[in-house]
Amino acid sequence: MIDIGVNLTSSQFTGDEDTVVARARDAGVTGMILTGTDIESSREANSLAARYSGYAWSTAGVHPHDAKTVDDLALPAIRALAGKESVVAIGECGLDFNRDFSPRPQQEAVFEAHLALAVELQMPVFMHCRDAHERFMAIYRNYADNLPGAVLHCFTGSESELRDCLDAGVAIGITGWVCDERRGGELREVVRYIPDDRLLIETDAPYLIPRDLRPKPKSRRNEPCYLPHIAGTIAECRGQTWQHVVSVSLQNSRRIFCLPAA
Ligand SMILES: [Zn+2]
Numbered sequence: 001m002i003d004i005g006v007n008l009t010s011s012q013f014t015g016d017e018d019t020v021v022a023r024a025r026d027a028g029v030t031g032m033i034l035t036g037t038d039i040e041s042s043r044e045a046n047s048l049a050a051r052y053s054g055y056a057w058s059t060a061g062v063h064p065h066d067a068k069t070v071d072d073l074a075l076p077a078i079r080a081l082a083g084k085e086s087v088v089a090i091g092e093c094g095l096d097f098n099r100d101f102s103p104r105p106q107q108e109a110v111f112e113a114h115l116a117l118a119v120e121l122q123m124p125v126f127m128h129c130r131d132a133h134e135r136f137m138a139i140y141r142n143y144a145d146n147l148p149g150a151v152l153h154c155f156t157g158s159e160s161e162l163r164d165c166l167d168a169g170v171a172i173g174i175t176g177w178v179c180d181e182r183r184g185g186e187l188r189e190v191v192r193y194i195p196d197d198r199l200l201i202e203t204d205a206p207y208l209i210p211r212d213l214r215p216k217p218k219s220r221r222n223e224p225c226y227l228p229h230i231a232g233t234i235a236e237c238r239g240q241t242w243q244h245v246v247s248v249s250l251q252n253s254r255r256i257f258c259l260p261a262a
Helices: 017-026 039-051 064-069 076-082 104-121 133-144 159-167 185-193 224-238 242-257
Strands: 002-006 031-034 056-060 087-096 125-130 150-152 171-174 199-201
Touching: 002 199, 002 224, 002 242, 017 224, 031 039, 031 242, 039 056, 039 076, 056 076, 064 087, 064 104, 076 087, 076 104, 087 104, 087 133, 087 150, 104 125, 104 133, 125 133, 133 159, 159 171, 159 185, 185 224, 199 224, 199 242, 224 242
Parallel strands: 002 031, 031 056, 056 087, 087 125, 125 150, 150 171, 171 199
Antiparallel strands: none
């Protein structure tokens, strides 16, 4: 199984990357995509992917939180990184109107610039959307037909938002949010409406540690080694076997990100 969202460049993992990757391998995670969230972390993600060549790949992009740091919408640094062998998607990019860490017009301009770049380079996009569904879809739809692939990672929306995404050809990343009985209640219902060929699984480590891990880990830091657990909860919610969820999500990861078969 492939964890499509690992923030291995987070300071929470500094100096511990080899151990985290080894633990993931031991847990049965057969590959991971390292998320780039700004220019610096996209560079670091690329270097780490090269260190774990054949096991890890990376994305290159600027998260909406960091959209305010972009001063050239041609995205020269992202464009340069996109040519590297281990970079398999443009992103993380999108809109976040929950935290509003960057002004909304700037978020929208930077998101649009990423979509245009992905179309030009014919690469899939790795997207983020929080409390911005209408604007997100309006912008995404202008590029949808010309993108080779699109993933909305860490989906936490409603059923109607999910249907909009599916209608527009988006694949859906599900995190350990689904393991949270309280805050993940709606997602636990909605996750069954994702067709097999659109489902992707991820931890978004070090964030979003599954709340139902037993025994409760001492650290609050999420790790890719918990991906099999998340797959189990997703399987339960969908009324499928663990093996089925693992198998279809693996095929989807390979197809969308053009990863080599093991
Ligand atoms: Zn995100």
